[in-house]
Amino acid sequence: MRIKKLCLSVICSLLVLMGMVPATYAAEKEYTIKSFHYLTVDQKDVNSLAQVNIRSNKEIKITLVLPKQNQKGDWLAYGFTSEETFQAFIEKDKQRLNNNVEQNEVGIMASGPCCTDFYEFKNKRGEYIYWRSGFKDLPSSWNDRISSLSTASPSNSYMTILWEHTSKQGKGKGVSFRHSDWYGKTANMASDWDNKASAIEIKK
Numbered sequence: 001m002r003i004k005k006l007c008l009s010v011i012c013s014l015l016v017l018m019g020m021v022p023a024t025y026a027a028e029k030e031y032t033i034k035s036f037h038y039l040t041v042d043q044k045d046v047n048s049l050a051q052v053n054i055r056s057n058k059e060i061k062i063t064l065v066l067p068k069q070n071q072k073g074d075w076l077a078y079g080f081t082s083e084e085t086f087q088a089f090i091e092k093d094k095q096r097l098n099n100n101v102e103q104n105e106v107g108i109m110a111s112g113p114c115c116t117d118f119y120e121f122k123n124k125r126g127e128y129i130y131w132r133s134g135f136k137d138l139p140s141s142w143n144d145r146i147s148s149l150s151t152a153s154p155s156n157s158y159m160t161i162l163w164e165h166t167s168k169q170g171k172g173k174g175v176s177f178r179h180s181d182w183y184g185k186t187a188n189m190a191s192d193w194d195n196k197a198s199a200i201e202i203k204k
Contacts, residue, residue, distance in 0.1 A: 037074035113153035
């Protein structure tokens with residue numbers, strides 16, 4: 001049985017290299033979001049979380065996660081202490097992107113490139129829901145249930161945000177994923193964000 005599995009693995013790898021099987025079926029890199037190393041807070045450079053607390057003297061409300069890690073395994077991120085400072089960043093960032101985002105060729109999964117898909121388990125397993133645009137309080141059947149997501153294409157929308165509370169509760173903290181960074185990747189929630197989201201938002 002082990003020999004049979006090994007042979008199938010070798011054959012599959014050869015087919016990928018020969019272009020006979022799409023690369024999207026190859027093993028995907030693990031993107032489990034556990035902890036953050038903030039590069040900036042409210043667009044001001046920082047060198048450590050301690051400096052974040054000293055310089056801003058405020059709690060970080062929204063974290064924009066980049067698909068890169070430091071040597072300790074912390075995910076590089078931008079922090080924002082309010083929705084106002086976050087929106088100011090978005091306006092500048094959209095101008096920078098200038099609609100010239102290159103799309104990664106990925107296999108059509110779940111709802112496809114039109115929408116962000118939210119899954120109940122890590123690595124896009126279990127049941128899923130999808131959302132195309134705007135803010136939505138999650139129904140009770142999906143409250144505190146999301147464990148992974150795959151974003152819409154950057155040509156369809158700009159960013160996906162998970163919020164810890166509903167709009168009636170003030171939304172609370174948010175963790176966001178820019179589609180130009182994350183399209184074609186699966187973000188697995190861990191630590192503070194696994195099964196914690198009560199609202200979702202897709203920004204155009």
